[in-house]
């Protein structure tokens with residue numbers, strides 16, 4: 001018996017009348033695999049969520065990254081609840097902001113100071129402003145296929161983003177220090193910042209880990225030209241290393257951006273920086289009505305302490321290795337070859353014999369109908385709440401679904 005989605009579809013037909021596109025943002029793969037995915041969730045606990053039809057899923061999207069300790073984690077939720085009862089959105093910053101900043105400075109190796117916001121995009125936008133403020137220059141270099149949020153400076157070819165919005169953005173291929181050196185040379189004296197993710201995690205493509213010489217060369221180029229090096233660690237942050245993904249790959253950025261895993265799903269982000277940017281940061285004008293909300297700060301403290309206590313990066317890496325090794329094995333046993341890329345905790349899988357993702361869509365859709373939630377085009381996330389039993393069940397489902405792919409496509 002596979003899942004059906006009658007209630008999801010009924011809600012979607014109502015949503016389409018009152019919400020453009022029916023669903024805010026991109027939070028469903030149903031648009032690429034119609035009929036195989038739910039449109040709406042109901043509730044979640046640990047590694048699993050339940051959709052509005054009552055179907056349960058082992059979730060490898062983890063809310064696209066924020067869920068690291070498991071849905072409805074008791075320690076984090078309790079910390080949130082206690083502070084929410086004491087005060088939420090207040091007229092002054094809460095004392096917890098100091099405690100949280102101290103914790104992050106003690107945890108992340110490139111953090112001499114911290115500024116808080118809500119979304120990852122707030123942190124990346126603050127980083128761009130600081131790089132420009134510090135250097136007095138305009139140009140920011142980004143990597144092709146990278147993602148830093150949907151704000152207009154970061155978007156490509158999106159509705160309403162004009163050429164002027166992007167006038168001071170220059171793109172380079174990720175992982176190519178020669179290309180970076182050429183671009184910096186071409187815009188000599190005008191580049192304020194280089195913003196890169198710690199490894200390349202584009203959609204629809206294999207994930208790329210840095211070659212050993214990449215980060216030292218990027219650091220050298222930035223130092224030679226007085227450029228601020230910004231690490232966008234919003235997606236990978238605290239899934240690879242509690243000291244930050246910069247530490248994991250041996251790079252010390254000038255600024256680094258955190259959000260997703262910071263409070264296990266409560267909305268908060270942080271821009272951290274090194275000493276020499278402190279004065280610029282103290283002069284910059286960043287604020288938001290909800291940026292000082294205290295319960296999210298309490299949740300972030302509980303989440304970071306818990307991630308450190310259990311060594312979450314080690315757990316997700318080991319579970320991710322079990323999952324990805326198991327998937328490769330089951331694919332082979334079914335006469336198929338898959339390519340798995342990225343860190344095991346944040347893996348991406350595609351079928352070696354195709355570029356059009358039809359096999360991935362069929363595989364992931366069939367898995368969803370059997371209670372395993374993968375995305376066909378986007379990297380997945382493993383959490384510390386996934387269990388060995390979850391992985392075993394996932395591999396049983398994957399076995400069946402690889403068989404379906406083999407029957408439909410042959411290889």
Ligand SMILES: Cc1ncc(COP(=O)(O)O)c(C=O)c1O
Nearest residue numbers: 119120121147148149232234235
């Ligand atoms: C690397 C990276 N940077 C920035 C962002 C933007 O974060 P948010 O969606 O919280 O604004 C994301 C979100 O997926 C991301 O993956």
